[in-house]
Each structure stands twice: as structure tokens, then as C-alpha cells.
Amino acid sequence: MIEIPIAHAGHWFEGALYLAPVVILVVVLFIQGRKDDDEDLGPDGPDGPPPPRDAHA
Amino acid sequence: MRRLRIAALGAALASAAVAVLPDAALAHGLVGKQDLPIPRWLFAWAAAVVLVVSFVALAVLWPKPRLETARETRILSVPAFLEPLCGLIGIAAFAFVVYAGYAGTQAATANIEPTVIYVIFWVGIPFASAVFGDVFAPFNPWRALARGVAWIAGRVAGGRLPEPMAYPSWLGRWPAMAGILAFAWVELVYNNRDDPSLLATLALLYAATQLIGMSVYGIKPWTHRADAFAVYFNLFSKLAPLHWRERTVSRRLILSGTTHLDLMPGTVALLCTMIGTTSFDGFSQGQLWTGTNGIAPALTRRFANLGFSQETALEITFTIGLVFMVCFVGAIYRAGIAGMSSIGGRHDQGELARRFCHSLIPIAFAYVVAHYFSLLAYQGQAMASLVSDPLGTGSDIFGTASTIIDYNVISATGIWYVQVAALVLGHAAGLTLAHDRALVVYRRVRDATRSQYWMLAVMVAFTCLGLWILSASAQ
Numbered sequence: 403m404i405e406i407p408i409a410h411a412g413h414w415f416e417g418a419l420y421l422a423p424v425v426i427l428v429v430v431l432f433i434q435g436r437k438d439d440d441e442d443l444g445p446d447g448p449d450g451p452p453p454p455r456d457a458h459a
Numbered sequence: 460m461r462r463l464r465i466a467a468l469g470a471a472l473a474s475a476a477v478a479v480l481p482d483a484a485l486a487h488g489l490v491g492k493q494d495l496p497i498p499r500w501l502f503a504w505a506a507a508v509v510l511v512v513s514f515v516a517l518a519v520l521w522p523k524p525r526l527e528t529a530r531e532t533r534i535l536s537v538p539a540f541l542e543p544l545c546g547l548i549g550i551a552a553f554a555f556v557v558y559a560g561y562a563g564t565q566a567a568t569a570n571i572e573p574t575v576i577y578v579i580f581w582v583g584i585p586f587a588s589a590v591f592g593d594v595f596a597p598f599n600p601w602r603a604l605a606r607g608v609a610w611i612a613g614r615v616a617g618g619r620l621p622e623p624m625a626y627p628s629w630l631g632r633w634p635a636m637a638g639i640l641a642f643a644w645v646e647l648v649y650n651n652r653d654d655p656s657l658l659a660t661l662a663l664l665y666a667a668t669q670l671i672g673m674s675v676y677g678i679k680p681w682t683h684r685a686d687a688f689a690v691y692f693n694l695f696s697k698l699a700p701l702h703w704r705e706r707t708v709s710r711r712l713i714l715s716g717t718t719h720l721d722l723m724p725g726t727v728a729l730l731c732t733m734i735g736t737t738s739f740d741g742f743s744q745g746q747l748w749t750g751t752n753g754i755a756p757a758l759t760r761r762f763a764n765l766g767f768s769q770e771t772a773l774e775i776t777f778t779i780g781l782v783f784m785v786c787f788v789g790a791i792y793r794a795g796i797a798g799m800s801s802i803g804g805r806h807d808q809g810e811l812a813r814r815f816c817h818s819l820i821p822i823a824f825a826y827v828v829a830h831y832f833s834l835l836a837y838q839g840q841a842m843a844s845l846v847s848d849p850l851g852t853g854s855d856i857f858g859t860a861s862t863i864i865d866y867n868v869i870s871a872t873g874i875w876y877v878q879v880a881a882l883v884l885g886h887a888a889g890l891t892l893a894h895d896r897a898l899v900v901y902r903r904v905r906d907a908t909r910s911q912y913w914m915l916a917v918m919v920a921f922t923c924l925g926l927w928i929l930s931a932s933a934q
Binding site for chain 2: 416417419420421422423424427428431434435438
């Protein structure tokens, strides 16, 4: 069996402190990316605004 | 959008795999020699903030490509006689180092050969290349030997030498990547890495391989693509403000040389190998890898239980670590590229990986500075005594044989600041190169900026990884 080095919580926390900026940045960029996508699509979605009611009249 | 989510998840998981693992060194309460005003992890946060600010500044203040369109200015011509003279010096130096390996003492620290190979050649030349340009090319001993032989053969045959075979385009820089990985394996994994006579034999084998390659595929194509060290040093020289070409020296904008990198197969793998092997060098000195409850002892025990000798089990373990780190670096880069490919919708991942890989060159150099600066500062001083007694036989040619290394030349705190500065500047440079290239690749400035969200994540991930490794190995 390979023993995974498991220390107490403080050590995991210390290691996680180096990871935290990456995680925070990825989350922020992910949210920003979604906002940008929504702006690109506009309020009416990718197909543009619906045709006027009298378009076929 | 789905690819965007996968890329985000991939980048987070890839970084989590290493950074969250406990730093066993802290369990022993070892006090570092560094005297820092803030915890080391806070430097990673500060570095991330610097990169985010740099990213915003680039988006606002850098609307047009500058490095891609930078021009060179010719500043001087090199006299023709210098070329063969430098070649002869290179051949003589190579021959002497090999001779020292065989004829000198087999004690690694007393023989000049291991220090020349691991400190001056492997670390010193990248530093010089990044400042002065490709200084290795004129002194490249196997290239100089091949050119000399070709010149003599051409005279004897009256210019009727057969044309070399065409270098296969699919092979690209893969031989160089294999060569760098093999050298790193010898340096970091092989048990007899310091054996002078063995190193001399390996040096001769490498030179012979290069001579065969050059004779089959031609000197220039082989040297530019497959000669591992020539390619390795040439990549660093692209950061320099000086460009040596043929017999002229030109001045150029710093970093702009990287934009002319040939996008041939194997280039991304080579750059990831350069960063990954350097990372493993630092990682393998940390307690997480080598500590009593570390990964290496556990894996070594497992392989020893399978019947391998202790030495072989250790080499297998370190080989796995080395390959894992190279793949891990590649995974971080590919995660960023996957995210980038979701922007604009017209570029596949392979194309983007190749077109943006030049941004990894300053990162590779930053890793070299961060991990080997102290080696060069301390062990480089050993050259003063070694040149006087190169074979370790008690000679004192220049009267400096008794010179000792001054470990006060720079403090541990000073080294840490150099390492942090190198990592931050290297990644800021990588970010700048990627931004400049994005302005060419993407039609809209908005798409270019958005595509670089993912390069920013890659740069921050590499910076935090580098600082975490340095922090762990400094415990």
C-alpha cells in the first residue's frame, strides 16, 4: 500500500494558501466569462429579437 | 461554454493536486534561515495581485501588437576569423572537460568536470544567453567539429559532397525534448550523476550522436531542431536584446525575439519539459517528496518490495516524479489553452497551444533563475579553486587552489527575494507576450482580452506552484 502523507489540518491549510489565489482567480474569471457570454448573446438570446406579430400579415 | 467550464475545472483540479498536499516539513517545526517580514505564502498572494494588475494594465494600455512588429537594428559586424576561433575554443574546452573526467580524481567536488557541466554549462549559459544572446552557438563544440570536417571534406572532394537528407518535419523539436529530459534524468534521478568518468562517457556519446545527426540531416537543420543544448540555450537567447545572426549583431526590443519562434512539432513539449524538470528539481528537495512520511520513501519501499534493488527502486520513484511533474506542467498549460479555445470559436487547441507557447520561454527562464540562482552564486565560486587544480591532483596553476566558497556573498533572505522577483517578472513577461500574440490571433480586441483570462490563470498557477515548491524546499 502506498501511504499518502496526511498531516494535521494546519499543514493542509498551509498548502491550500498557495492554491487559494488560483482558485479565487479561476472562479472570478469563470463568472466574468459567463457575464461576457450573456452580453454577447444579448437579452433576446442567440437568435436575436422575435419577429414582429404582424410579420406574416 | 462547456469547454470553458471544463478548462476552469481542469486548472483548479490540476493545481489542487499539488498545492493542497500537506507540507510535511512544517510538522517538524524547522525554522527557515530566511528572515522574512511576512509569511512565505503571502508572497504568492502578492505575486498573484501583481499579475492581475499587469493583466488589467495590458488590456487598457496595450491595444496594438508591439513585440510582434518590433524591428531589429544592426549594430556591428563580427570579423570572419572569430567564427573558427570560437569553434576551436569550444572544441578545446570540451576536450579538456572530458579529459578531466577520465584523468582527474573521481571525487566529484575535487574534479572540475561535474561543476563545469552542472553549474557553468547547465545554469551559467542560460543566464548569459538571456542577457547577451545565443553565446553558445559559436562555441558549440560538436557543431564546430562538424563544420570543420565538412570544410575539409568539401576541399578534398572538390565541392562534390552529397546533399544531406531532408530533416523530417514531423520530428520537429522532439529530439531536443528527449535530450533535455535525458539530461535532467541524469542530473536528478541517476544514482551515479556525479561520477566524472561516467559523465565524460555520456558527453562523448552525446557529441557522437550530434555528429551522426548532422552528417545525415545537415549541420544547420539538426543544430536548430535536434541538438538539445543548442536548442535549449537558443530558446533563452530569444529573450535577449541582442541577436547574433551569421556575422552580424543586431539590437532588438527585449522579449521580441520569442515572437519569431518556429512553431514546429515538439516545441510545446520541450518548453513544458524545461519548466517541469526544473520544478521537479525543487520539488524533490521538499519534505513532501523526501521526508520520512513523504511520497518518495513510500514509493521506493513499494518498488523494493517488488524485487528491485534499493538503488533501482529509488531511480524508478524519481523517474515517476520527474515525468509526473513534466506532465503536470503540460496539463496546466493545456487547461489554459482549452479555456482560450472557447473564445472566438475559430481556433482549435493544437493551433493555439503552438501559437502561444513562446510565452512559456520567460517562465522557463524564471524557473531556472529561481531554482538555480543560489547554485550559481555559491557553487560557481568553486570554479576559482577548480581552475587551479582541475584534476584534483593538488596542483595550483593560478594560485587560487585554496580559495573557499563565501556563503555570505548573499543571504538566504536575499536569495528568496531574487527568486520571488524572478518568478513575478518572468510570468509578467509571459503574460505580455501572450497578450501581444492574442492581439494578432483574435480579430477583436475584446476577444483578445477575454482569451487572456485563461493565460492569466495559467500564469498565476505557475507562479504559485513555483513559490510553493521553493518554499517547501527552503524548509
